[in-house]
Amino acid sequence: MQRKLPMLAALFLLVAPLYAQEGSSAGTWKTWFIPSGQTYRLPAPSTYKDEIAQVLTQQQKLDAASRQQIMYWNAGAPGYHWQHLMGQLWMNDASNNGALANMLLSVAIYDATISAWDSKYTYKRPRPYVADKRIKALIVNSPSPSYPCEHSVAAGVAVTIISHFYPNLADSVQHMAQRLMASRVAAGVAFPSDTKAGFDLGKKIAEKEIEHTKDFTTKQVWDGKMPSEPGLWKGKYAALPLAGLNKTVVLASSSQYRPGPPPDFAKDMEELKKHKPTFNSIANAFHFASESVWEDLLEKKIFENNLHLNPPRAARIYAIAAIGIYDGFSACWDAKYIYWGIRPDQYDTTFQPVLIHTPPFPGYPSGHAAIGGVMGELYAYFFPAESDLFRQRAKDGAESRFQGGIHFRTDNEVGLELGKKVGTAIINRVKNDGADHN
Numbered sequence: 001m002q003r004k005l006p007m008l009a010a011l012f013l014l015v016a017p018l019y020a021q022e023g024s025s026a027g028t029w030k031t032w033f034i035p036s037g038q039t040y041r042l043p044a045p046s047t048y049k050d051e052i053a054q055v056l057t058q059q060q061k062l063d064a065a066s067r068q069q070i071m072y073w074n075a076g077a078p079g080y081h082w083q084h085l086m087g088q089l090w091m092n093d094a095s096n097n098g099a100l101a102n103m104l105l106s107v108a109i110y111d112a113t114i115s116a117w118d119s120k121y122t123y124k125r126p127r128p129y130v131a132d133k134r135i136k137a138l139i140v141n142s143p144s145p146s147y148p149c150e151h152s153v154a155a156g157v158a159v160t161i162i163s164h165f166y167p168n169l170a171d172s173v174q175h176m177a178q179r180l181m182a183s184r185v186a187a188g189v190a191f192p193s194d195t196k197a198g199f200d201l202g203k204k205i206a207e208k209e210i211e212h213t214k215d216f217t218t219k220q221v222w223d224g225k226m227p228s229e230p231g232l233w234k235g236k237y238a239a240l241p242l243a244g245l246n247k248t249v250v251l252a253s254s255s256q257y258r259p260g261p262p263p264d265f266a267k268d269m270e271e272l273k274k275h276k277p278t279f280n281s282i283a284n285a286f287h288f289a290s291e292s293v294w295e296d297l298l299e300k301k302i303f304e305n306n307l308h309l310n311p312p313r314a315a316r317i318y319a320i321a322a323i324g325i326y327d328g329f330s331a332c333w334d335a336k337y338i339y340w341g342i343r344p345d346q347y348d349t350t351f352q353p354v355l356i357h358t359p360p361f362p363g364y365p366s367g368h369a370a371i372g373g374v375m376g377e378l379y380a381y382f383f384p385a386e387s388d389l390f391r392q393r394a395k396d397g398a399e400s401r402f403q404g405g406i407h408f409r410t411d412n413e414v415g416l417e418l419g420k421k422v423g424t425a426i427i428n429r430v431k432n433d434g435a436d437h438n
Helices: 004-020 024-028 049-060 064-074 080-090 098-123 150-165 167-186 192-212 266-274 279-290 293-304 311-339 367-382 384-403 409-430
Strands: none
Touching: 024 098, 049 167, 049 192, 064 167, 080 098, 080 150, 080 167, 080 293, 098 150, 098 192, 098 311, 150 167, 150 192, 167 192, 266 409, 279 384, 293 311, 293 367, 293 384, 311 367, 311 409, 367 384, 367 409, 384 409
């Protein structure tokens, strides 16, 4: 068996890229916030011969720490670690820019990746391990050309966008990017000039897209007024009351699919009070309240389908999902602050929700249900063989808010339907981006 292991590893290195990597056509896919990938085509690279010695020197200096960096930064698609970092940032961002920052990171990485693929197959620069047999590929061989480095492209985008929205992290993300770029050279898959060109390309496109979206977040200031009529939501603090005014990406406006006004919640309240929590219902309520359910599921499916080895495909999925969250959030918050739908524990002050904390914003429609409805449709489009799983997960998420006692069933049903409409609109848009025809 020990003799077979090297052969199996070598076989995997040979066949994995054949089914996993995107070809030259990805450079023609439609972009979101730049005219095309070709618009930012890089100048032709200079000769790589002078850089061979630099790569060899880096490989000779490898130690345990640098090998660990190679493995760490090679995990997942080029945007993988940056997506995780942004997920931690924007979900704890009380400003009105969190959803925009999250969306912009993913979309800019996608647009920059498409531009990188245009340059890659225009110049077809060989990878270092192909250019000189003394250089070893220390990770799964990438069949795409070397220039520019796709991981450095994602890093250039991430450093620029995170530094813009979260300036206290500017130094930290810059150091992270430097370690990433060094790891690609030491791994034998990029020349130093590939990493610099990639980082600069990502930075340039991110700057353009920050400028393009500068007016997406409303500049209006909330006057602090809450409705005084009985039967509406009230609170000491209203979270993001103007988010429904933000400019959307696919939807014509946040109000495009605005649902009708909520009913009187008397019957909903009666149903909720009759509900008897069980171990499973409580577990489901806390699961969707405390975990990044949709983000974790997407990562799992990307890995299961080997799409982490296919940077354009992975970047496309991340971008579409992030747009779904952004437009879905904007549409839901539009309805929340149009109707100021009351929460169960305000409708009946004797009612005690299962979940300890009731969110500081109106209940109708449910945000969890709306985003779940969007994601259920988008994931079914990404991975059609498992469409039933994703749509059921969306229903489970909507039901969890009823089980937690913080939403009426009507909130969840209307939110789920709103999310489905948003998801369908996004799918209809992206079906024409060129990726489905390859």
